[in-house]
Amino acid sequence: MLAACGQGAGPRARVILAEDAAPKLSDYGFFLDASAHKPAPGVVAYDLTNPLFSDHASKYRYVYVPKGEAATYTPKGPLDFPVGAVLIKTFAFAPDMRQPAEGERFVETRLLIHKAKGWVAYPYIWNTDETEAVYSPVGGRQTINTIIDNGSPEGEGLAINYAVPNQNQCKECHQSGGKFLPIGPKARNLNHVGPAGVNELADWSARGMLTGAPAPEAAPSVPNAFDPAADIGQRARAYLDINCAHCHKADGGASNSGLFLGWNETDPRGWGVHKRPTAAGRASGQNFYVIEPGQPDASIMVHRMQSTEPGVRMPELSRSTVDDKGVALIREWIAGLKPQ
Numbered sequence: 416m417l418a419a420c421g422q423g424a425g426p427r428a429r430v431i432l433a434e435d436a437a438p439k440l441s442d443y444g445f446f447l448d449a450s451a452h453k454p455a456p457g458v459v460a461y462d463l464t465n466p467l468f469s470d471h472a473s474k475y476r477y478v479y480v481p482k483g484e485a486a487t488y489t490p491k492g493p494l495d496f497p498v499g500a501v502l503i504k505t506f507a508f509a510p511d512m513r514q515p516a517e518g519e520r521f522v523e524t525r526l527l528i529h530k531a532k533g534w535v536a537y538p539y540i541w542n543t544d545e546t547e548a549v550y551s552p553v554g555g556r557q558t559i560n561t562i563i564d565n566g567s568p569e570g571e572g573l574a575i576n577y578a579v580p581n582q583n584q585c586k587e588c589h590q591s592g593g594k595f596l597p598i599g600p601k602a603r604n605l606n607h608v609g610p611a612g613v614n615e616l617a618d619w620s621a622r623g624m625l626t627g628a629p630a631p632e633a634a635p636s637v638p639n640a641f642d643p644a645a646d647i648g649q650r651a652r653a654y655l656d657i658n659c660a661h662c663h664k665a666d667g668g669a670s671n672s673g674l675f676l677g678w679n680e681t682d683p684r685g686w687g688v689h690k691r692p693t694a695a696g697r698a699s700g701q702n703f704y705v706i707e708p709g710q711p712d713a714s715i716m717v718h719r720m721q722s723t724e725p726g727v728r729m730p731e732l733s734r735s736t737v738d739d740k741g742v743a744l745i746r747e748w749i750a751g752l753k754p755q
Contacts, residue, residue, distance in 0.1 A: 425455045426479050431499060432530055436537040440524055440548035445479065445503055449546045451524065457482060458503070459622065461615055463604040465640045465657045468738040469506060470575050471563050472522070473515045477503040478600070480624045488616075488627035490635060491679055493597045494605075502527040502597055508577075511562040513570055522557060523579045524548050527589075527597055534595045536585035554581035565739070576735045584732055588661050590668050598661045602628070603678060606636040637678060640744060651748035652678060654741055655686070658730060674705060687716055688752065698727045708752035717746055 427444040430437050437443055440451065447453040454460060458479045466474055479501040480486060487495040496502075503526055509519040526537040539548035540555050557577050565571040589595050602616060609615035616634055619625035628634060637653040638645035655663075660677035662669040672693050675685040684690050687705030692698075692715055700718035707713040719729040721742045728734070 425457055426481075426501070428481065428499060431501060431528055436535075436550045436552070438550055440526075440539045440550075443501075443526075445477065445501070451505060451521065451548070459619075459624065460610045461600075461605065461619075462609055463599050463657065464607045464637055465604065465653055467599070467657050467733060468741055469733045470559070470577055470736050471512050471561065471573070472506040472508055472577075473512075473519065475505040475507065476599075478624070479503070485624055485626045486619070488602065488625060488629075490602055492591075493599075493601050494625065496529050496597070496600075498529050498531055500529045502600065508559050508561055508575075510560070511570065513562065513564045521545055521548070522559070522577065523551075523555075525585075534589070534597065536582055536589065536595070538579055538582070538585070540579055551579060552582050554584065555579040573736060578732075578735065580732060588668070588732060590662075591664075591666055599657070603635040603637045604657065606631050606634045607639075635678075641740060647744075647748050647751060651745055652686070654744055658738075658741065662730070687714075698722075700727075706749055706752070709750060709754045711746040711749040714749050717742065717749065720745060 424447055425444050427442070430443050441449060445451070445455055445458050447455050454477055458477050461476050461478055463476070481497065481499040484497040484499065486497065486500065489495055503524065505521050505524040507515070507519050507521050509515045509517055511517065521541045523541065524539045526539070528535050528537065538551050538554060540551040541548045556579070559575040559577045560573070561575065562570040562572050589598060605615040605619070607615065609618065611618055614631045616625065616628050616631050620628050637656065638649050640650045640654040642650065655676040656678040661667060663672060663674050663676040664670065665675060674687050674690065680686060688708060690705045691703060692705060698719055699715050702713050702715045702718060704713070705715045711717045719727055721737050722728045723735060723737060
């Protein structure tokens with residue numbers, strides 16, 4: 416209807432700030448094409464130093480900040496975005512994830528919209544022709560058949576029971592105290608060279624999308640978790656920070672575990688070193704400590720990361736398969752920790 420009234424291309428404030436979710440992703444005007452490959456003016460592609468593992472999916476991230484507005488820099492938590500800002504994330508799979516650009520198709524797009532009442536999450540599921548994504552508050556499931564890299568020439572075939580989260584599940588991960596907040600766009604995750612070929616903190620500042628940010632060298636950063644040239648301890652902590660810390664923090668959904676996996680946690684016991692679980696039950700795998708230094712096979716963290724069983728696997732949401740690279744990283748890190 417807005418398009419019929421002559422509104423030009425680009426994000427539509429009335430739709431973004433409406434009380435309810437729009438029926439279709441295209442209603443928002445974030446993209447110039449029906450298949451959501453070409454962002455509209457004002458919609459900027461970005462990525463993170465380390466992405467959250469989501470069943471091997473490729474992800475395409477975009478941010479929209481209303482013209483004349485800007486996010487405010489914060490050194491530790493997520494950037495403080497203005498009302499009307501939107502974070503857009505599309506999940507995609509190819510028949511062979513070793514060549515993700517060949518035959519890739521979009522499965523879902525998630526929106527985080529900062530409305531006057533706070534942040535809200537809206538999931539949209541793509542049709543088979545990739546001509547539209549439809550609002551799906553109850554989420555959904557699809558079987559994704561693909562091949563992943565397992566180090567062998569033929570790769571490993573997977574039939575992924577892929578889950579699109581419902582709105583309540585979105586809240587589980589994005590809970591921060593009594594607030595619903597973004598997870599990824601923190602200074603430390605954006606302080607790297609992004610899709611535009613420049614440092615993202617500097618790029619956002621230059622675009623007028625971000626205020627108060629220092630020069631990149633003065634801002635916090637994390638290493639690429641799979642960069643073998645970086646310190647193994649720093650890489651492991653960076654991996655846990657993006658994959659686990661949104662729940663495992665003092666004001667997160669797993670606060671009662673006493674396991675705090677954020678980048679800024681300085682106490683090794685908080686990470687799980689020689690820490691007994693508060694209530695793991697069968698999820699402990701008959702192990703005694705979350706991390707047993709020098710012994711990855713005796714560490715609950717490894718046991719839960721390499722499980723796909725509901726009630727045992729960690730993270731609980733966002734995956735039905737094992738992140739083999741992530742497990743190998745954490746195993747290597749724990750193996751190198753000195754026994755206490």
